[in-house]
Amino acid sequence: MSELQVEIARLRAFGAHFHTFGVGNVGATGQATRVEAGQTADMDGLLDIIAPAIHETALVFGDHYDDVAKVVAGTGAALVRTADDYAKVDHAVARAMDKEAVSVGSQTDAAIGSGGPWSEHQVPASYHDIDPDPARRIRGGMDADVRAIDWVFHKFTGHHITEPIDAIVGNWTTLTARGESWADVSRMLRAHGDDVLANTANVDGIWDGVAATSFHEYGVRLGNGLHAESEVPLAIQHALDQLAEKWESLYKQCVSLLESVIHDVEIGAVALAAGWWCGVGEAVAAKKCEEALVAFYRAYKIVMLVKHVITAADLAVKGFQKLADLYHLATHVPEAVDLEITKLTDLVGALGSTPEHLDNLSHLGDTPMTAYGGPRAPGIA
Amino acid sequence: MPPASPDPRAAIDAVLEPLREETERIGRELASNSAFLEVRRSRCVGPETRDLLSLAADSPSAPDSLRRLARQVVAGELTWDDVFAHRAGPDGTAFLSDAFATAQDHFADARVPPATVSDEALDVGIDPDEVAADIARTRAEARAAHDEVFRP
Numbered sequence: 001m002s003e004l005q006v007e008i009a010r011l012r013a014f015g016a017h018f019h020t021f022g023v024g025n026v027g028a029t030g031q032a033t034r035v036e037a038g039q040t041a042d043m044d045g046l047l048d049i050i051a052p053a054i055h056e057t058a059l060v061f062g063d064h065y066d067d068v069a070k071v072v073a074g075t076g077a078a079l080v081r082t083a084d085d086y087a088k089v090d091h092a093v094a095r096a097m098d099k100e101a102v103s104v105g106s107q108t109d110a111a112i113g114s115g116g117p118w119s120e121h122q123v124p125a126s127y128h129d130i131d132p133d134p135a136r137r138i139r140g141g142m143d144a145d146v147r148a149i150d151w152v153f154h155k156f157t158g159h160h161i162t163e164p165i166d167a168i169v170g171n172w173t174t175l176t177a178r179g180e181s182w183a184d185v186s187r188m189l190r191a192h193g194d195d196v197l198a199n200t201a202n203v204d205g206i207w208d209g210v211a212a213t214s215f216h217e218y219g220v221r222l223g224n225g226l227h228a229e230s231e232v233p234l235a236i237q238h239a240l241d242q243l244a245e246k247w248e249s250l251y252k253q254c255v256s257l258l259e260s261v262i263h264d265v266e267i268g269a270v271a272l273a274a275g276w277w278c279g280v281g282e283a284v285a286a287k288k289c290e291e292a293l294v295a296f297y298r299a300y301k302i303v304m305l306v307k308h309v310i311t312a313a314d315l316a317v318k319g320f321q322k323l324a325d326l327y328h329l330a331t332h333v334p335e336a337v338d339l340e341i342t343k344l345t346d347l348v349g350a351l352g353s354t355p356e357h358l359d360n361l362s363h364l365g366d367t368p369m370t371a372y373g374g375p376r377a378p379g380i381a
Numbered sequence: 382m383p384p385a386s387p388d389p390r391a392a393i394d395a396v397l398e399p400l401r402e403e404t405e406r407i408g409r410e411l412a413s414n415s416a417f418l419e420v421r422r423s424r425c426v427g428p429e430t431r432d433l434l435s436l437a438a439d440s441p442s443a444p445d446s447l448r449r450l451a452r453q454v455v456a457g458e459l460t461w462d463d464v465f466a467h468r469a470g471p472d473g474t475a476f477l478s479d480a481f482a483t484a485q486d487h488f489a490d491a492r493v494p495p496a497t498v499s500d501e502a503l504d505v506g507i508d509p510d511e512v513a514a515d516i517a518r519t520r521a522e523a524r525a526a527h528d529e530v531f532r533p
Contacts, residue, residue, distance in 0.1 A: 048523035272484035274437035297505040312403035319396035
């Protein structure tokens with residue numbers, strides 16, 4: 001029977017689960033981010049302004065989530081090694097005790113807690129459809145009306161009626177679709193956080209002592225950190241949705257303004273015809289085109305507003321990249337773990353058998369020392 | 382135990398602030414344009430145009446569609462606003478088609494004085510030609526930057 005406050009086999013099993021979870025489930029997050037949330041091949045026109053930032057941000061966060069996955073997988077590996085070390089200590093203690101007394105009992109670990117089974121959620125990322133041409137639906141009627149009278153407006157003003165709306169090129173529903181992909185990423189991170197917290201609690205049920213407490217703190221930090229991380233892709237979705245929504249509203253209003261232009265120009269065209277029929281009318285046509293210019297200028301201003309809001313969203317998406325390194329999922333586990341190691345070493349040392357492998361038991365202690373820095377820290381791979 | 386990670390909302394809000402300011406500005410512009418359009422839509426065809434159409438309807442060269450519409454207008458069965466709102470049925474459609482074709486036949490190649498840009502238009506605060514040039518330049522630069530993503 002183990003004298004240690006740990007169910008070694010279950011700790012090892014949880015470590016293996018943590019590792020598999022990190023490599024597989026959490027590991028899928030980075031690729032999903034790069035492939036789905038970072039897709040920009042369907043963006044053109046004014047969307048070219050923001051597309052590189054969307055792509056780059058997806059790469060930054062995708063790589064960052066790869067690091068997170070390595071931290072989680074490394075945590076599992078560390079738990080397995082810790083379980084192995086406990087087993088070696090247990091064996092050394094039992095062997096030392098055999099010198100003085102006959103051992104009794106089984107070789108199974110004593111149940112010390114109520115740790116539940118490993119639990120895990122799978123949140124898939126999926127491709128989100130776009131509307132192939134939302135602009136055509138909005139401007140279709142206007143385009144039909146403009147053909148017969150555009151020459152009138154051009155003759156009096158030098159402009160073509162649809163110039164402003166023709167400048168607003170780009171399918172804003174691609175932004176909505178990419179936003180949904182970022183929302184998928186957020187759901188994945190939240191689920192990972194839930195799983196880490198749940199399984200940290202499970203480990204807590206089969207492992208007592210200072211090292212276990214340290215791991216518990218680490219796990220809670222990791223889980224809470226993942227929950228905090230899940231807010232960032234949601235915010236990116238919000239930014240993309242805001243842009244898509246304003247773009248569509250501006251586009252619709254631009255069409256409405258140009259329909260007002262068309263209305264005035266139609267009256268102007270009729271005035272020209274009346275001029276042919278009864279000898280007067282050219283002045284009325286000129287006046288109507290002059291009135292139409294007010295709505296036309298407002299429509300052109302909308303073009304600039306669309307550009308400005310895209311630029312603002314572009315800056316926001318770029319700004320989110322800085323948040324990838326903001327959060328520290330786990331810090332300073334080593335002190336407590338070192339204390340536990342010392343106790344173990346002392347125990348074994350007193351028995352005259354200090355295995356070399358105890359020299360560095362603090363696998364967990366070397367876990368994330370910088371922002372999601374586990375993979376870069378020694379002892380975690 | 383306090384979470385190791387800071388509350389992300391403050392950092393997120395800071396990133397989103399310029400976008401929020403821009404969307405609020407857009408909200409004001411949308412409201413201004415909506416008010417402008419409401420005024421424009423509530424306007425009726427002016428007396429100058431009504432008189433012109435009545436005069437033209439009496440012309441021997443006027444199309445039948447115009448004469449029929451003019452009689453309906455006099456009878457109070459519809460208004461010239463109905464005609465220009467495309468609510469005057471087949472006669473309205475036929476008249477507009479006749480008028481647009483007549484105008485194009487006789488004025489497409491004519492020299493006309495350019496329309497004046499009113500103070501109301503200038504108050505919008507943009508120059509269409511400058512905006513068009515700026516957008517064309519922006520699109521070309523953005524296209525090149527986006528292309529680099531796929532062809533670095």
